[in-house]
Amino acid sequence: MGREIKNITAAIDRGAFLRFNVVMGDRDQMGGLNVGEVYSWEQVSLIHPVRNGICQRNGRLVSLLTDFGRINPCYPDFHGATTDTIHYTGSGRRGNQKLDVKNRSLLDAIGSGHSVPLFNKLGVNRWEFLGRWRVTDGGYIFDENACRMVWKFTLHRDHLVG
Numbered sequence: 001m002g003r004e005i006k007n008i009t010a011a012i013d014r015g016a017f018l019r020f021n022v023v024m025g026d027r028d029q030m031g032g033l034n035v036g037e038v039y040s041w042e043q044v045s046l047i048h049p050v051r052n053g054i055c056q057r058n059g060r061l062v063s064l065l066t067d068f069g070r071i072n073p074c075y076p077d078f079h080g081a082t083t084d085t086i087h088y089t090g091s092g093r094r095g096n097q098k099l100d101v102k103n104r105s106l107l108d109a110i111g112s113g114h115s116v117p118l119f120n121k122l123g124v125n126r127w128e129f130l131g132r133w134r135v136t137d138g139g140y141i142f143d144e145n146a147c148r149m150v151w152k153f154t155l156h157r158d159h160l161v162g
Helices: 002-023 101-112
Strands: 054-057 060-066 085-089 115-123 126-143 148-157
Touching: 054 101, 060 085, 060 101, 060 126, 101 126, 101 148
Parallel strands: 060 115
Antiparallel strands: 054 060, 085 148, 115 126, 126 148
């Protein structure tokens, strides 16, 4: 993990450049992250600079966070038939979720086909990099457990880039 921390730490000075290139899909800029490695919030925030699960810039999806509902049960993300599929819950903690800019960015990502980095919160200041994922489907459904309407999105792992 030492090499990865050095790569990420070196990126702190060029954080804006790193974030720009991640948004634009520059695969080389993701080279310092290894799937399955655990990073601090300081490192993750170079790519995902907001504390909520969906990071978008000017309506374009940039990156995603999850905890698979372990820490925030109002976002009960889960794997599909394989670990290459995740059913991801949209933005909105209480009441019916809205088609806000965050949820819209996920819907728009279906059409653009671009992949984004996904981090899984394991605990305080511990974020596992799960690789890059594409949003392939989305729908507005009734969540019987929460008794509310939520946006649910299907994510598929992008094996070409991580």
